[in-house]
Amino acid sequence: MSDPRTAQSLANLSAAIQRLAEAVEQTGDDPIKADAVIHRFEFVIELFWKTLKRMLADELIQATTPKEALQQAFKAGWLDREELWLGMLKDRNETSHIYSEQMARRVSERVRLYLPEIRKAAALLLERSGREST
Numbered sequence: 295m296s297d298p299r300t301a302q303s304l305a306n307l308s309a310a311i312q313r314l315a316e317a318v319e320q321t322g323d324d325p326i327k328a329d330a331v332i333h334r335f336e337f338v339i340e341l342f343w344k345t346l347k348r349m350l351a352d353e354l355i356q357a358t359t360p361k362e363a364l365q366q367a368f369k370a371g372w373l374d375r376e377e378l379w380l381g382m383l384k385d386r387n388e389t390s391h392i393y394s395e396q397m398a399r400r401v402s403e404r405v406r407l408y409l410p411e412i413r414k415a416a417a418l419l420l421e422r423s424g425r426e427s428t
Contacts, residue, residue: 297352303345304416304423310338311409311416318406325395328402332389335405338412339386346372349419372422373415382408 314334320327343360346367350357355370357363360383368376385401 297348300345300348300352300423303341303348304420307338307341307345307416308420310334310341311412314338314405314412315409318409325398328395328398331402331405332398335382335401335408336386336390339382342412342415343383345419349422372418375411378408378411379415382412 314331314337317327317331317334320330339360343363346363347357349372350363350366350370353370355366357366361380364373364379364383365376367373368379373379381404385404388397389401
C-alpha cells in the first residue's frame with residue numbers, strides 16, 4: 295500500500311468495528327445499550343465510507359458522498375449486497391438526525407444483522423491493501 299493515510303484509515307476502521315462488536319455483544323433491553331450500539335454504528339459507517347473514498351481515489355475513482363462511495367465500491371466488487379449497505383447508510387442518517395427510542399431499538403437490532411457484512415467488507419479491504427484482518 296502506498297498511502298500511509300489509507301493504512302491509518304483501515305486501522306481506525308478495524309478498531310471501530312471491534313468496538314461496535316463489543317457493544318453488540320452486550321445483552322439486555324437497556325436503552326443506554328441501544329444508544330451505545332447506534333453511536334458506534336454511526337462512527338463505523340462514517341469511517342467506512344471515508345476509507346472507501348480514500349481507497350477509491352487510489353484507484354482514480356471519484357466519490358464525494360457516502361452514497362457514491364458505497365455505489366462505486368459495489369461496482370468495483372469491494373462490497374456485496376448494495377441494498378443492505380444503502381440501508382445501513384439510511385439507518386445512520388436517520389439516527390444522526392432524529393431520535394426516538396422506538397427507532398433506536400429497531401436500528402440497534404438491525405446493526406446486529408449488519409455486523410457480519412461490515413466485518414466481511416472490512417476484511418476484503420484489508421486484503422486488498424495487503425494487510426491482515428483483525
